[in-house]
Amino acid sequence: MNPSPSRREVLLSTGTALVSGAVPIKGSPQAPSSKGKPIKVGQIGVGHAHAGKLAVFRSSPDFEVVGIVEPDAQLKTKAEMDSTYKGLKWMTRGQLLETSGLQLVLVETKVENLLENAEICVAAGMNVHIDKPAGDSLLRLKGIFEIAAKKKLLVQMGYMYRYNPAIVLLHEFLKKGWLGEVFEVHTVMSKAVDPLGRKRFAKFPGGMMFELGCHILDLVIRILGKPDSVTAFSRTAGKVEDGLKDNMLAVLGYPRALATVKSSALEVGGFDRRHLVVCGTEGTFHIQPLDNPAARVSLSKNQGKYQKGLNEIRFPVYNRYVDDALDIARILKGEKAPDFSPAHDLAVQETLLRACELPLDR
Numbered sequence: 164m165n166p167s168p169s170r171r172e173v174l175l176s177t178g179t180a181l182v183s184g185a186v187p188i189k190g191s192p193q194a195p196s197s198k199g200k201p202i203k204v205g206q207i208g209v210g211h212a213h214a215g216k217l218a219v220f221r222s223s224p225d226f227e228v229v230g231i232v233e234p235d236a237q238l239k240t241k242a243e244m245d246s247t248y249k250g251l252k253w254m255t256r257g258q259l260l261e262t263s264g265l266q267l268v269l270v271e272t273k274v275e276n277l278l279e280n281a282e283i284c285v286a287a288g289m290n291v292h293i294d295k296p297a298g299d300s301l302l303r304l305k306g307i308f309e310i311a312a313k314k315k316l317l318v319q320m321g322y323m324y325r326y327n328p329a330i331v332l333l334h335e336f337l338k339k340g341w342l343g344e345v346f347e348v349h350t351v352m353s354k355a356v357d358p359l360g361r362k363r364f365a366k367f368p369g370g371m372m373f374e375l376g377c378h379i380l381d382l383v384i385r386i387l388g389k390p391d392s393v394t395a396f397s398r399t400a401g402k403v404e405d406g407l408k409d410n411m412l413a414v415l416g417y418p419r420a421l422a423t424v425k426s427s428a429l430e431v432g433g434f435d436r437r438h439l440v441v442c443g444t445e446g447t448f449h450i451q452p453l454d455n456p457a458a459r460v461s462l463s464k465n466q467g468k469y470q471k472g473l474n475e476i477r478f479p480v481y482n483r484y485v486d487d488a489l490d491i492a493r494i495l496k497g498e499k500a501p502d503f504s505p506a507h508d509l510a511v512q513e514t515l516l517r518a519c520e521l522p523l524d525r
Contacts, residue, residue: 201224317494333458349438350383353427369521437454455480
C-alpha cells in the first residue's frame with residue numbers, strides 16, 4: 164500500500180480542473196505591485212444555509228469585507244447575534260453596490276431570491292459568487308452569464324465539493340487516464356431532515372434533488388459532461404404530509420456510460436454515506452465520505468506511485484469554502500483563469516432541472 168499524498172501534493176493538482184477559454188476577468192490587476200491588495204467584498208443575504216461562509220472571507224488576507232445586506236428584519240436580528248457577522252457594517256443593497264472599490268459580492272439570500280440579486284450585481288459591474296442551486300429559471304441564469312461575459316465579470320457557483328482534495332486527486336487520475344474509460348458514476352448525498360427543514364425544502368417542487376443533489380450533479384457533469392438523457396424518479400417516502408419529494412433518483416445517460424445521482428431527506432447517518440464512485444475500465448475510485456474525505460482506489464496495474472490492487476488514501480480534514488475563496492482571489496488578481504466555464508454551470512443547472520422534472524423554458 165502506498166502512502167497517502169500530502170495536502171500539498173493534492174492541492175498542486177488543481178490544474179486538472181476544467182479550464183474555460185474565458186477572457187481575463189475585469190478588475191484583475193496586471194501590475195505585480197497590486198497583487199497583494201485585499202479584494203473588497205460584500206454579502207447580500209444571510210438566509211441561505213451556507214451564508215456563514217462569510218467567516219472564511221473575513222479570516223482571509225485576500226479579502227476585505229466591507230459590509231452586509233439583509234432587508235428581512237427577522238433574519239437580520241438573528242444574524243446580529245452570530246459571531247460570523249459581528250462588527251460588520253449593515254447597509255442596503257444600493258449602499259453596498261455603491262461602495263468605492265467593491266469588486267465581489269457573495270449572494271447568500273434564500274434560494275428564491277438568488278438570481279434576482281445576482282442579476283442586479285452583475286448589471287452593476289460586480290463579480291459574484293452565487294450559492295446553490297441557481298434558482299429555478301434557466302433563462303434568467305443564462306442572462307446573468309451573458310451580462311457577465313459582456314462586462315468581463317466572474318460568476319462563481321457555490322458547489323462545495325469542487326476543491327475537495329479527494330475530488331482534486333480523482334481528476335488527476337482522470338487526466339492521466341489511470342482509470343481507463345469511465346463507464347459508470349454513482350453518487351449519493353442525503354441526510355435526515357427535521358420537520359422545520361422539510362417545510363422549508365417543500366417550498367420548491369424540485370425536492371431533495373434540488374436542495375442537495377445539485378452538489379453531486381456538479382461533480383458528475385464535470386466527469387462525464389452534459390448527458391444525452393435524464394430519467395427522473397421521485398417519491399415521497401416519509402410519513403409527514405408536507406409535500407416534500409424526499410426520496411429522489413436521477414439516471415443520466417451517455418453514449419458509453421451511465422450515472423446515478425441519489426438524494427433523500429430520510430437517511431440516518433447520511434453524512435457518513437455521502438459518496439462518489441467512478442468506475443473505469445482500468446480502475447475504480449471510491450470517495451466516502453465526501454465531507455471528511457477518504458478514498459479507496461482499485462487499479463488493474465501500477466499507476467505512478469499507486470500500486471495495482473487496492474490503495475487506501477486518507478486526507479487531512481477538509482474545511483469547506485476555504486479553497487473556493489482562494490480560487491476566486493487568484494482569479495480576480497489575474498493569477499489564473501476560471502476552472503469552470505459558464506457552459507459547465509449552465510449544463511449543471513439544465514440537468515438539475517431535468518432531474519427535478521422542472522421546466523427549462525422559464
